[in-house]
Amino acid sequence: MAEFNTTLKEQGDISIIKLKGYLDAHTAPVLENKFNELINNNKYKIVVDFQDLAYISSAGLGVFMAYIEKVRENQGDIKLASMSDKVYNIFDLLGFPLLYEIFKTEEEAIRKFSE
């Protein structure tokens, strides 16, 4: 049974979702619920922190694709941060860096929102 959970913290009007564990087709709905919750509360400035994410499959990457346009239509963004090389390589392989801003640290991603 894959373990996956998210924790949410707010910094001003920015929401930071921290991912932990294994994100696959089984656990992706947990992250979908988190995005739905944020969007329902009109929170569109989102940073996703990957520091504690051990694994991602395309089902996990699909979650980011599902919400990005809705978020950007509302002058927000989903910025990604602190990926391990292994996780970044999967994003890179599928061309995600063309569509998403990926930062080395959570702080850099947060700073980018105030530029």
Place this chain on the structure above:
Amino acid sequence: MKTKKLIVKSSTENLSKIRDFISENASKAGFSKDDIDNMILAVDEACTNVIKHAYKYSPDGDIIIEIKQDKSAFTITIEDNGISFDPDIVPSPDLQKYYREHRVGGLGMYLMKTLMDEVKYNSVPGRFNRVSLTKKIKAT
């Protein structure tokens, strides 16, 4: 020729068990960590496709995973008895198109082909679908 077999039901809950099975056997075969990670992800993608497309998320189907290893290759076959499909009609992923349509599809198959040395599909509609994922073993 060494063989190992795992049979699980078509529930996404079993993906972690499948990953552990691949991890354990690929480690014993002496592959590098990167190769093992790539095989785990490729098999996860193949099994996710079986659950989603062949069994349409019904958790009652069987997924039969078999590993065959000889001197030159480590081959993982994933077999199901669900709905057949033609792998040739799955388009290459187009992220810009997904962006507009808010959906993703075909990423799994693209990853499988990218992460493994060889991917082969074999289907007999109404009987079985089989995908074989091969990692070559380099002579030392």
